Amino acid sequence: MPLTVAIVGSGPAGFYTADALLSSSADVEIDIIERLPTPFGLIRAGVAPDHQTTKNVARKFEKSAIADKSRYYGNIALGRDVTLDELRGMYDAVVLAVGAASDVKLTIPGADLDGVYGSSAFVGWYNAHPDFRWLDPDLDTDQAVVIGLGNVAIDIARILVRTRTGMASSDLAYHAGEAIWQSPLREVHMVGRRGPLDAKFTNVELRELADLTTCAPVVDPAQLPDALPEGVDGREARLMQRNLDTLRDYANAEDCGTKEKRLHIRFYANPVEILGDGHVEAIRLEKTEVIDGRVKGTGEFFEIPTRLVVAATGYRSIPIEGAPFDDQRGIIPNDDGKVEDGLYVVGWIKRGPSGVISSSRPDAKSATAHILSDLGDGGKPGRRTLGPLLKERGARVVTYADWKRIEAAEDAAAENGAPRRKYATVEEMLEVLGE
Ligand code: NAP
Numbered sequence: 051m052p053l054t055v056a057i058v059g060s061g062p063a064g065f066y067t068a069d070a071l072l073s074s075s076a077d078v079e080i081d082i083i084e085r086l087p088t089p090f091g092l093i094r095a096g097v098a099p100d101h102q103t104t105k106n107v108a109r110k111f112e113k114s115a116i117a118d119k120s121r122y123y124g125n126i127a128l129g130r131d132v133t134l135d136e137l138r139g140m141y142d143a144v145v146l147a148v149g150a151a152s153d154v155k156l157t158i159p160g161a162d163l164d165g166v167y168g169s170s171a172f173v174g175w176y177n178a179h180p181d182f183r184w185l186d187p188d189l190d191t192d193q194a195v196v197i198g199l200g201n202v203a204i205d206i207a208r209i210l211v212r213t214r215t216g217m218a219s220s221d222l223a224y225h226a227g228e229a230i231w232q233s234p235l236r237e238v239h240m241v242g243r244r245g246p247l248d249a250k251f252t253n254v255e256l257r258e259l260a261d262l263t264t265c266a267p268v269v270d271p272a273q274l275p276d277a278l279p280e281g282v283d284g285r286e287a288r289l290m291q292r293n294l295d296t297l298r299d300y301a302n303a304e305d306c307g308t309k310e311k312r313l314h315i316r317f318y319a320n321p322v323e324i325l326g327d328g329h330v331e332a333i334r335l336e337k338t339e340v341i342d343g344r345v346k347g348t349g350e351f352f353e354i355p356t357r358l359v360v361a362a363t364g365y366r367s368i369p370i371e372g373a374p375f376d377d378q379r380g381i382i383p384n385d386d387g388k389v390e391d392g393l394y395v396v397g398w399i400k401r402g403p404s405g406v407i408s409s410s411r412p413d414a415k416s417a418t419a420h421i422l423s424d425l426g427d428g429g430k431p432g433r434r435t436l437g438p439l440l441k442e443r444g445a446r447v448v449t450y451a452d453w454k455r456i457e458a459a460e461d462a463a464a465e466n467g468a469p470r471r472k473y474a475t476v477e478e479m480l481e482v483l484g485e
Contacts, residue, residue, distance in 0.1 A: 052079040052119075053425055054432025056141040058128050060084035061091020062407045063397025064147035065111035066414035072117055076422050080120040081141070081433050085127040086180060087448040087456060087479045089115065091149055093407065094472075095179040098205040099220040100212065102469060107407060115450045121433060123440075124448030125476070131445040132436070134372035140435045142428040143392055143421045146373065146382065147410075150365035150398040154380075156197070160324030161361075164188070169202045169362040176209055176230075178223035178472035188329070189233035191357035195333050197321055198362035199242030199249035204256065206360050207238045211265040211311045218467045223474055237312045238265075239354055243320035243338050243345045246274055246297050253292040260299070265311035271301035273317045319352075320345060330359050365403035387417040391424050446480065456482050 053076055057064045060082050071078050088094055090108050097104045115122050128134060128148070137144045153168030155161065165188050167175075174182035194210055196203045209222070214231050222230075242249060246269075259267040274297055278290055297315070323334040337350040367382070369375035373393065376383045381402055382395045389395055396413040398404075440447055448456075456473065459482045463471040473479045 051427060051429050052077045052432075053143065053421070053428035054078075054141045054430050055080050055143045055145060055421065056137050056432070056436075057082045057145045057147055058134075058137070059091060059147035059149060059397075060089040060115075060122070060124075061096075061147060061149050061397065061410075062093060062107070062111075063149065063400075063410035063413055064091070064145070065089075065114055066411045067145050067147060067396050067417055068114040068117075068120055069111070070411075070414040070418040071421070072114055072119060074418060074422060078119055079432050080114075080117075081123055081436065082115065082120060083123045083126050083128065083132075083137075085125075085130075087125045087453065087476060089122060089124065089450075089453060095174055095177045097407070098209065099177060099222040100209070100217055101205075102219065102221070104407065122448075122450040122453065123436070124450075124453055125446055125480075126440065129371060131440060131443060134370055136439070137436075138372070138392055140430055140439075141392075141432050142425050142430045143394060145394045145396055145417055145421075146370065146389075146399055147396045148367070148370065148399050150367040150380070150403040152366045152368050153361065154364040154366050156321070156324075156361045156363060158321055158323055160326065160330065163324055163326045163330045164328060165326070165330035165357050166324055166359045166361070169198075169206060169360060170365060172206060172360045173202065176223055176226035178221075178226075178474035180474060180476050183225070183474040187229070188357050189229050189235060192234050193237045193239065193354060193356045194235055194358040194360070195321075195354055195356050196238060196240045196360045196362055197242075198364070199240065199244065199251055199315075199317070200362060200364070201251050201255050202365075203240050203242075203362035204251050204259070206362055207240045207313050208259065208262070210235060210238050211262060211313055213264055216263060219469070221468055221470050221472055224471055225474060235358075236310065237314065239314045239316055239356075241316045241319045241321065241335060241354075243318070244340050245317045246294060247278065247290050248340065249293060249317075251293070253289065253296060256293055256296050259313060260296075262309075262311075262313070264309050265313050266303065266309040267300040268312050268314045269297050269301040270316070271298070274298055274301060320347065322347075322351070324359055325353070330357055332356060333359055365398065367399045367403075386420070387413055388420040388424070394420055446485070448479075448483070452483050 175185040366380040394417040460470040
């Protein structure tokens with residue numbers, strides 16, 4: 051009997067795990083179970099729509115999806131169509147690769163006002179994730195505020211200011227493009243509570259802002275240190291220096307006036323309250339200083355009028371019924387990917403939301419090593435039981451061949467140099483399949 055493995059989640063962590071299992075010499079049978087009809091998780095719905103080359107890795111994942119030993123079960127949700135306990139009863143190993151679908155929430159007063167969004171919702175909206183198709187953010191504002199100094203904050207700020215022409219070769223959701231390009235938005239403020247050397251964004255992403263044709267990145271030179279602090283060396287120093295050099299270029303730029311939009315990168319500004327009556331009207335921030343790594347308020351406040359606030363303050367995994375959860379860290383507690391015999395985790399649910407796409411590859415290797423050493427020859431029936439169970443429950447399994455039909459329809463609908471026009475609802479996707 052083959053070793054039967056169910057991988058829940060078809061993002062990078064899930065597919066790297068399928069790759070690793072398929073590359074092993076073990077006799078395995080792999081079923082990739084995905085809540086949406088569409089595969090690839092973050093590659094489709096997280097990576098910025100204007101970063102198409104990052105998405106190329108999906109082609110490699112496809113080889114695992116169509117391998118003889120694997121099968122794709124799209125449109126099958128854990129907890130809705132099948133429970134974790136049931137999967138564990140049917141499969142020798144279950145690997146949870148479900149990522150971090152929620153946000154680190156803002157807890158300041160006013161965070162629940164209309165017009166305030168977490169990054170998972172906002173990024174999902176512009177990336178045509180079906181959960182956020184109807185977000186309909188109010189972009190009738192000339193200023194927007196993005197909270198956070200990470201790569202997601204940079205992505206959001208950039209997407210908000212790029213022009214239709216600039217996004218022509220992207221797969222930005224159609225509904226999002228129409229809303230963004232009609233907006234009077236002129237100023238985006240990316241605000242962070244720490245200083246330039248503590249920012250989480252990476253230099254490639256920061257430098258990319260210089261290429262925006264109608265928007266100038268603006269940095270206050272007074273916020274930049276003259277030199278790196280003592281004691282920082284090696285790789286950390288090189289990365290900090292690169293960011294500092296880029297920020298200095300922005301601070302010294304002379305062509306700012308020729309571009310009609312501004313992207314302000316503001317350090318030492320901690321959001322303390324979002325103001326408004328039902329809908330956000332302004333955000334109040336306190337100027338800060340960072341002492342021994344700790345953020346301290348200075349007692350000096352300022353406000354930015356806006357109708358749009360996006361908190362790009364980090365992602366967070368959602369607990370799964372039947373699995374333990376460390377609420378503090380927002381992960382399933384594990385020992386290098388092993389939760390217990392038969393249950394494994396990879397990617398952001400294992401180690402929190404950090405790193406780039408390929409950072410999940412080592413997770414896949416560890417989980418595979420555990421599975422192969424823990425489980426021997428297997429013996430559970432896997433898809434022989436899952437298939438009939440899903441049928442009995444009336445679940446509509448979207449196979450990989452079905453997905454290819456959806457993909458072909460998206461490719462065919464693309465206009466003006468875009469790689470595809472994404473469907474943004476499950477209904478539209480199933481309609482392509484004649485349902
Ligand atoms: P992140 O890198 O952890 O950045 C989160 C930002 O939010 C930090 O600046 C953090 O500030 C701030 N923050 C957190 N809680 C806050 C609060 N309560 N109030 C104010 N600010 C708060 O997270 P991310 O940007 O969501 O990115 C997630 C991962 O995806 C990262 O590893 C990122 O590099 C990766 N990613 C990569 C790319 C790419 O390679 N192009 C693109 C997108 C995402 P503090 O430092 O003060 O906590």
